[in-house]
Amino acid sequence: MISLNKFIKKRGKKIGLPPGTPVYTGDKKEEKVRISVIDYREDHFQEIEVKNIEECFPFKDSPNVTWINIDGIHQVDIIEKTGRQFELHPLIIEDIVNPQQRPKMEDFGDYIYVVFKMLQYDDKENQIKIEQVSLIVGKNYVLSFQEMKGDIFEPVRNRIRNNKGRIRRMLSDYLAYVLMDTIVDNYFVLLENLGERIEELEDKVVMDPRPVTLQQVYRLKRDMIFLRKSVWPLREVISGLERAESPLFRKGTQNYLRDVYDHTIQAIETVETFRDMLSGMHDTYLSSISNRMNEIMKVLTIIATIFIPLTFVAGIYGMNFKFMPELEWRWAYFAVWGVLAAIAVTMLFYFRRKKWL
Numbered sequence: 001m002i003s004l005n006k007f008i009k010k011r012g013k014k015i016g017l018p019p020g021t022p023v024y025t026g027d028k029k030e031e032k033v034r035i036s037v038i039d040y041r042e043d044h045f046q047e048i049e050v051k052n053i054e055e056c057f058p059f060k061d062s063p064n065v066t067w068i069n070i071d072g073i074h075q076v077d078i079i080e081k082t083g084r085q086f087e088l089h090p091l092i093i094e095d096i097v098n099p100q101q102r103p104k105m106e107d108f109g110d111y112i113y114v115v116f117k118m119l120q121y122d123d124k125e126n127q128i129k130i131e132q133v134s135l136i137v138g139k140n141y142v143l144s145f146q147e148m149k150g151d152i153f154e155p156v157r158n159r160i161r162n163n164k165g166r167i168r169r170m171l172s173d174y175l176a177y178v179l180m181d182t183i184v185d186n187y188f189v190l191l192e193n194l195g196e197r198i199e200e201l202e203d204k205v206v207m208d209p210r211p212v213t214l215q216q217v218y219r220l221k222r223d224m225i226f227l228r229k230s231v232w233p234l235r236e237v238i239s240g241l242e243r244a245e246s247p248l249f250r251k252g253t254q255n256y257l258r259d260v261y262d263h264t265i266q267a268i269e270t271v272e273t274f275r276d277m278l279s280g281m282h283d284t285y286l287s288s289i290s291n292r293m294n295e296i297m298k299v300l301t302i303i304a305t306i307f308i309p310l311t312f313v314a315g316i317y318g319m320n321f322k323f324m325p326e327l328e329w330r331w332a333y334f335a336v337w338g339v340l341a342a343i344a345v346t347m348l349f350y351f352r353r354k355k356w357l
Contacts, residue, residue, distance in 0.1 A: 019090075019091065019094070021090075021094060022076045022079060022080060022090075022093045022094050022096075022097045023076070023094075023097065023098075024073065024074050024076050024097045024098075025097070025098050025099065025100065026073070026074065026097075026098075026099040026100075026147060028074075029072065029074045029148070031072065031148075031149070032072070033070060033071065033072035033074075033075050033078055034049070034070075034071040034072060034149055035049065035050050035051075035052075035053060035055075035056065035068070035069070035070050035071075035078075036048070036049045036050075036068075036069045036071075037049075037050060037055075037056055037059060037066065037067070037068050037069075038066070038067040038069075038157065038160055039059055039062055039064050039065070039066045039067075040064055040065055040067075040160055040168055041063075041064045041065065041168065042163075042168045042169050044064060045160065045161065045163070045168075047157075047161065053070075053078050053081050053082055054081070056068050056082075057085045059141065060085065060086060060141065062140065062141075063140070064140070065140055065141070065142075065170075065171060065172050065175060066140065066141040066142070066172075067141070067142045067144070067160075067175060068082075068141065068142070068143050068144070069143075069144045069146070069153075070082070070143070070144070070145050070146070071146050071148060071149045071150075071151075072146070072147070072148065072149070073096060073097050073099065073134075073145050073146070073147055074097075076097050079093055079096055079097055079145070080093060082143065083096075086111070086136065086138070086141075086143065087110070088111070088113075088136065089108060092106075092108075092113050092136075095113070095115065095134070096134045096145050099131075099132040099147050100132075101115045101132060101134075102115070102229075102233055103115050103116055103117055103230065103233040103234050103236075103237050104233065104236075104237060105236075105237045105240045105241055105244075107244055107246050109246075110138065110139070111136050111137060111138045111248070112136075112137045112176075112241070112244070112246060112248055112249070113134070113135070113136055114134070114135040114137065114176070114180070114237060114241070115132065115133070115134050115135075115237075116132075116133045116134075116135070116180065116183050116234070116237075117130055117131070117132060117133070117183075117230035117231075118130070118131045118132075118133045118146070118151065118152065118183050118186070119131075119186065119187055119190050119227070119230060120152065120186070120190065121189075121190050121193050121194075128190065128223055128226070128227070130226065130230060131146060131147045131148065131151075132146075132147055133145070133146055133151075133179075133183065135176055135179065135180070137172060137173060137176040137248055137249075138172060138248070139172065139248060140171070140172055141172055142172050142175050142176050142179070144179065152182055152183070152186045153179060153182060155182065156178055156179060156182055159178075170253075171250070172248075173248055173249045173250055173253045174253050174256070176249075177253050177256050177257060177260065180238070180257075180260055181256070181259070181260050181263070184234070184260055184263045184264055184267065185263065187231060187263075187267045188263075188266075188267065188270075191267065191270050191271070191274070194220070194223070194274060195270075195274065197216075197220065198220065198274060198277055198278065198281075201213065201216055201217060201220070201281060202277075202281060202284075205217070205281050205284050205285045205288060206284065206288060209285050209288040209289055209292070213285065214282070214285055217278055217281050217282055217285065220274075220278055221275070221278045221279070221282075224271060224274055224275045224278060225275075227271050228268075228271050228272070228275070231264070231267050231268055231271055232268055232271075234264045234267075234268075235261065235264050235265060235268065238257055238260050238261040238264050239261060241254070241257050242254050242257045242258060242261060298356070302351060302356065302357065305347065306343075306344050306347050306348070309343050309347075310340050310343060310344065313336065313339060313340060313343070314336075314340070317336060
């Protein structure tokens with residue numbers, strides 16, 4: 001389950017500060033920031049991990065395509081130094097260190113700023129992890145900022161290392177497309193996992209509805225709300241990049257962006273479908289509980305109905321009148337039992353004939 005505290009943060013530290021003041025508003029972290037650099041062209045490849053952000057600065061004017069990835073945005077000074085070197089707007093620096101940004105795209109002429117949400121399913125904690133990924137796309141470089149170590153970009157790195165596909169023959173806009181496409185494609189891995197959980201819940205809701213099942217339905221409904229918040233704005237982001245007249249995204253790359261746009265629409269439709277299914281499961285749960293209660297009441301009503309005439313007969317012969325004719329009869333006791341049994345059998349036969357049983 002996604003925690004509400006992930007999206008509702010105390011931002012009191014920013015009150016009264018000038019616009020563009022970088023203040024980290026995410027979870028407190030002590031781990032060291034990891035900075036990696038991949039510099040490549042078709043006949044060249046270099047991959048290094050640097051200790052200081054200043055070691056990345058010479059790559060700004062590299063004739064090759066450079067991908068600088070920074071894992072950890074809690075050390076604001078590193079982000080500020082990167083922004084000054086690459087001449088990023090102060091509002092961009094502020095947005096990068098604020099991990100509660102809505103997915104968006106902004107064109108600043110010399111570079112394009114894109115915000116995505118990277119979604120992963122944590123099997124150990126049984127919850128969805130949402131991480132903000134900020135991309136700066138320049139003429140010959142891509143800067144990526146992530147909240148923590150560990151991502152879904154390792155297949156992209158392997159393609160660059162092994163020179164597979166066309167990525168080493170293309171420019172920075174194609175690298176940005178590949179990263180965005182990887183993020184969107186990973187949504188389907190998450191949605192497939194959630195789809196299996198929803199199918200299991202459907203069977204439980206129909207066959208064995210319990211309060212714990214309803215709690216699981218509520219948790220999934222809550223997750224879907226946050227997924228929708230993370231995925232829905234992407235259609236505007238991808239559409240904006242596709243229609244952008246910026247020279248940073250060439251026409252050939254924009255054709256690939258249409259495919260990402262189609263995948264985004266498919267992911268949005270899947271999320272909406274799951275939301276509708278979960279809403280229907282809630283109604284189904286209530287109907288199942290109501291039907292079970294009706295069945296219980298039906299059985300109790302039949303039992304009570306059968307015992308009404310039996311109680312009547314037993315009540316008559318339980319009266320303490322001295323001159324009741326049957327009291328002196330030798331077989332009276334067995335006759336009364338026979339009458340009671342006959343009444344019960346007759347009523348059961350009648351109920352079965354009416355298909356009440």
